[in-house]
Amino acid sequence: MNLVTHLECSSCGNSLAPHQVYNVCPICKLPLLVRYDLQEAKRRITRGTQSGGLDGIWKYFQLMPVVHEKNVVSLGEGQTPLIHAKELGRSLGLNELFIKDESLNPTGSFKARGMSAAISMAKELGIQKVVVPSAGNAASAMAAYAAQANMEAQIFMPKDVPQANYSECKVFGAHVTLIDGVISDCGRAVAERKDKEGWFDLSTLKEPYRVEGKKTMGYELAEQMGWKLPDWIFYPTGGGTGLIGMWKAFAEMEALGWIGPERPKMVVVQASGCAPIVKAFQEERSKAEPWPDPHTVAAGLRVPVAIADFLMLRILRESGGTAVTVDDEEMKSTIRRIGASEGIFCAPEGAACLPALEKLRRDGLIQPQDRIILFNTGAGLKYPLVE
Numbered sequence: 001m002n003l004v005t006h007l008e009c010s011s012c013g014n015s016l017a018p019h020q021v022y023n024v025c026p027i028c029k030l031p032l033l034v035r036y037d038l039q040e041a042k043r044r045i046t047r048g049t050q051s052g053g054l055d056g057i058w059k060y061f062q063l064m065p066v067v068h069e070k071n072v073v074s075l076g077e078g079q080t081p082l083i084h085a086k087e088l089g090r091s092l093g094l095n096e097l098f099i100k101d102e103s104l105n106p107t108g109s110f111k112a113r114g115m116s117a118a119i120s121m122a123k124e125l126g127i128q129k130v131v132v133p134s135a136g137n138a139a140s141a142m143a144a145y146a147a148q149a150n151m152e153a154q155i156f157m158p159k160d161v162p163q164a165n166y167s168e169c170k171v172f173g174a175h176v177t178l179i180d181g182v183i184s185d186c187g188r189a190v191a192e193r194k195d196k197e198g199w200f201d202l203s204t205l206k207e208p209y210r211v212e213g214k215k216t217m218g219y220e221l222a223e224q225m226g227w228k229l230p231d232w233i234f235y236p237t238g239g240g241t242g243l244i245g246m247w248k249a250f251a252e253m254e255a256l257g258w259i260g261p262e263r264p265k266m267v268v269v270q271a272s273g274c275a276p277i278v279k280a281f282q283e284e285r286s287k288a289e290p291w292p293d294p295h296t297v298a299a300g301l302r303v304p305v306a307i308a309d310f311l312m313l314r315i316l317r318e319s320g321g322t323a324v325t326v327d328d329e330e331m332k333s334t335i336r337r338i339g340a341s342e343g344i345f346c347a348p349e350g351a352a353c354l355p356a357l358e359k360l361r362r363d364g365l366i367q368p369q370d371r372i373i374l375f376n377t378g379a380g381l382k383y384p385l386v387e
Contacts, residue, residue, distance in 0.1 A: 002067040003041050007032045007208055010311055019067065021125050021200070023207050024307075031308050032208040033248065034065050038255040047258045048223055055079065057113050057216040063252065064117065065212055071124040073149045075106035077116050078216055082224040085374070087341040088354065092361055096371040098230075100221060101344055107168060108379035109300075109347070110217065111141035114241055117213030118202050119145035128152060131199035133186030135238070135299040136161045137378050139176075140168035142202060147172045154199055156186035162299055164382040182294055184304050204239030205308045211245045218249025221373065222259055230264050230371040232321075234356055236349035237268040237277060238303035240312040242377070247315045264373070266321035268312060269356040271296035271328065274304060277312050278323040286310055297328045298348040300377065322365075324356040331355075335380055348383055350376030 007016040009025035010033050016022060018034070025032055041062060050059045057078035058064065066072055082098050089097035102110035115138070122130055131154040132142045139155045146153035153174035157166065158181060169176050179186045187203060194201050205211065222229055229250065235243050243266060253259045270278050274294035280287065291304040306312070316323060334351040338344055353374040360366050 002065075003036045003038075003062055004065050005035050005037050008035050010308070018065070019125070021127065023201055031205040031211075031311070034208050034212055036063060036252070038252060042256050045256070047227065047256070057116060057213055060216055060219055063219075065209055066117075066120050066124055068124065071120055073120045073123055073145050074116055075112065075144060075148065077105050077112040077213075079220065080104050082221070082373075083342060083344065085342050088338065091341075092358065093368050094361075094366070094370065094372060095368065097374070098372065099338075099342065099344060099374050099376055100217070102217075102375065102377050103345070103347065103350070103379035107137070107140045107144050108382060109137035109141065110214065110242060110375075110377045111137040112144075113213035113216055114138075114210030115141040115145045115202070115213065118142075118207060118209040119149050119151065121209040122151065122200060122202075123149050127200045129154070129197070129199045130202050131156070131190050131194055131197075132202045133157075133183055133190045134161075134165075135183045135302055136165035136382070137300060138204070139174070140165045140172070143169040143172035143174035146174065154197070156189050158182055158186060162382050165299075182302055182304060184290070204241050204306070205244070211241050211248065214242045214245030215249040215252075216245075217242060217375075218246035219253065221246070222249075222253055225371070227259055229259060229262060230373045232267060232366065232370055232372045233264045234267045234269055234353040234372070234374045236298070236301060236352050236375065236377055237270055237312065238300050238349075239306050240277070240308050242375070243268065243315060244308055244311050247319075263319050264321075266315055266319040267356060267360070268316060268321070268323040269352045270323065270325055271298050271301040271331075271352065272325040273328065274302050275323075275325045276304060276306070277309060278325050280309065280313055281316055281323040286313060288313070297383070298331060298352060300347070300349045301352070322360070324359055326352040326355045339380075344376060345380035346376045347378035347380050349378060350374070351380075
């Protein structure tokens with residue numbers, strides 16, 4: 001028995017029947033979120049147990065939107081390690097510094113979680129053609145999962161996307177269109193063609209299910225930390241699906257009685273060359289303005305406008321967190337530093353979290369006893385930044 005009750009607009013609260021094809025709220029055109037009967041789930045599911053013998057992100061099957069297990073499209077995503085960064089912690093006077101290493105997911109990034117959920121739901125709903133605009137890792141993840149589901153995959157990517165991501169998409173049989181611009185330009189190209197071509201749009205938070213895959217990071221983190229959430233989570237943020245997904249997971253777990261009301265302080269980390277959420281947060285705005293001339297070596301952070309900006313800003317304020325910028329040179333030097341200290345080859349997005357932490361430590365916001373999580377969202381091997 002599936003526990004999904006409805007889809008709910010994250011802005012206007014509009015309620016829609018589940019198990020039908022939707023992109024965004026038909027009223028306000030903003031993101032839809034999946035809602036569950038959590039009281040029934042509380043009676044059925046014991047904290048930390050697996051659902052139906054599945055593993056990875058699908059360990060939480062009864063808290064996921066797919067009705068029939070046969071429709072799950074999985075490449076073994078999830079259950080990534082939480083590594084105690086002892087050497088880095090010592091250098092900062094921190095005893096409990098951890099790195100959640102998402103680079104060990106299929107296709108080398110956290111995007112695998114979201115695309116596993118989204119492609120599984122597309123399969124269940126009878127969708128045959130999917131499309132996504134992407135700065136890199138979402139494209140290769142979608143291509144891989146679409147290949148396993150025998151779906152047509154259309155990818156729109158900036159011309160200067162990391163070569164590894166382009167190669168992956170081609171290997172997985174996707175149709176790739178390169179655009180002279182950034183991810184928002186790719187999004188416009190998708191919008192112009194998708195209805196005519198019959199493509200279902202899997203853009204970040206323009207469909208309800210990628211966030212369900214990403215929320216499993218929150219479930220895993222709680223379980224790996226003994227059901228006591230950390231004090232701080234530093235998260236490299238472009239479109240924000242992971243941030244929003246984890247926050248959703250924390251609320252669901254509290255309703256299930258698995259954790260209490262305490263929440264981590266969430267920290268958005270962005271590149272100084274593309275920081276719309278940081279700017280909006282500092283200016284105490286509820287929405288962000290599009291960032292002009294976005295540029296950064298961290299392809300996943302080169303997102304000048306995000307449909308869910310208002311949700312990210314709300315989470316930062318509800319959690320008592322903040323938003324920090326890091327420049328490209330800091331990211332590049334930190335990749336080597338994390339590698340030499342902890343044996344983790346971070347993507348520049350993940351590497352950005354450490355200098356962000358150091359800034360808050362210098363400002364006196366981080367205390368020695370705090371439990372801190374840095375998210376490495378992807379594999380550094382995809383970026384030719386370190387000689």
